[in-house]
Amino acid sequence: xxxxxxxxxxxxxxxxxxxxxxxxxxxxxxxxxxxxxxxxxxxxxxxxxxxxxxxxxxxxxxxxxxxxxxxxxxxxxxxxxxxxxxxxxxxxxxxxxxxxxxxxxxxxxxxxxxxxxxxxxxxxxxxxxxxxxxxxxxxxxxxxxxxxxxxxxxxxxxxxxxxxxxxxxxxxxxxxxxxxxxxxxxxx
Numbered sequence: 166x167x168x169x170x171x172x173x174x175x176x177x178x179x180x181x182x183x184x185x186x187x188x189x190x191x192x193x194x195x196x197x198x199x200x201x202x203x204x205x206x207x208x209x210x211x212x213x214x215x216x217x218x219x220x221x222x223x224x225x226x227x228x229x230x231x232x233x234x235x236x237x238x239x240x241x242x243x244x245x246x247x248x249x250x251x252x253x254x255x256x257x258x259x260x261x262x263x264x265x266x267x268x269x270x271x272x273x274x275x276x277x278x279x280x281x282x283x284x285x286x287x288x289x290x291x292x293x294x295x296x297x298x299x300x301x302x303x304x305x306x307x308x309x310x311x312x313x314x315x316x317x318x319x320x321x322x323x324x325x326x327x328x329x330x331x332x333x334x335x336x337x338x339x340x341x342x343x344x345x346x347x348x349x350x351x352x353x
Contacts (some may be wrong), residue, residue, distance in 0.1 A: 166270035167266050171275040171282040172295035173309075174202055180306040181277050186220060190301045192329035199299060200333060205230055212262065215239035216307075217346035218251070233274075236265075238281055259288035266290060283311040286338060294319065294336045297327070 174191055175181055182188055211233050213221070218237040230339065235251035238258045245253045254261050260287055265273060275282050285291050296309070317335035326332050 167210075167268070167270055167273050168292045169262065169266055169273045169275065169285065169290055169343060170204070170293045170295055171286065171291045172293075173277040174297045174299060175309045176299055176301050176303045176306075178302045178304065179309040180303045181279055181309055182220075183303040183306040186307065187303075190299060190303065192299055192331055193329045194328035194331075197297065197329075197331065200327070204274060204295065205233065207272045208274045209233055210265060210273045211235045212273060212275045212278075212281065212285075213237050213251075214278035215242055216280070217276060217278040220277075222249075236261075251342075257267035258284055262290050263288070279308050279311050282309075283313065286317055287313055287315075288311075289338075289340060291338050293322070293339060294334075298332045298334060298335050 174182060174197075176183070183190060208230075209232055209235065211230070213235065215237060218239075235249075236254050237245060237249075237251050238254045238261075239253060240251060241257075244253055258281060262273070275285060282291070286294075318339035320339060321334070322337055323335040324332065
């Protein structure tokens with residue numbers, strides 16, 4: 166089974182972009198560049214929702230990563246430009262990603278996109294959440310997560326400070342929503 170990781174950069178109040186899709190609050194550093202490169206190690210599929218893909222196109226197209234297939238999920242787009250180098254997926258994201266995850270291949274990276282990421286987490290398809298938290302409160306914008314119908318239990322794998330006062334956090338997504346936690350953090 167292939168590993169699915171949902172990741173990106175977010176504000177301390179959990180927004181992927183500020184009002185008006187502003188990203189001027191992002192703090193770029195050599196550490197951030199190294200983390201971005203590391204996130205693609207062993208990955209051969211990148212998933213984006215329509216809004217994330219369109220935003221990336223407005224910003225210059227996003228990173229071209231040899232050997233990584235890009236899948237854009239949309240119910241409203243009919244086609245993608247041939248120059249996009251991406252596959253348009255119009256069917257249910259969870260069903261498609263479930264098949265992709267069960268197929269042979271490398272890791273699968275879900276880039277930004279709170280709607281797509283949340284849907285895949287809800288469906289039990291995301292194995293890890295990796296975020297770089299930036300020290301700013303945006304007060305609004307594009308949310309990191311959309312509402313879930315149930316509680317999603319996470320296990321902390323890593324938390325560390327990097328340059329520019331940012332913090333990297335990685336969580337393993339637990340397969341069961343039945344875990345209860347005591348005040349001490351141990352399973353009840």
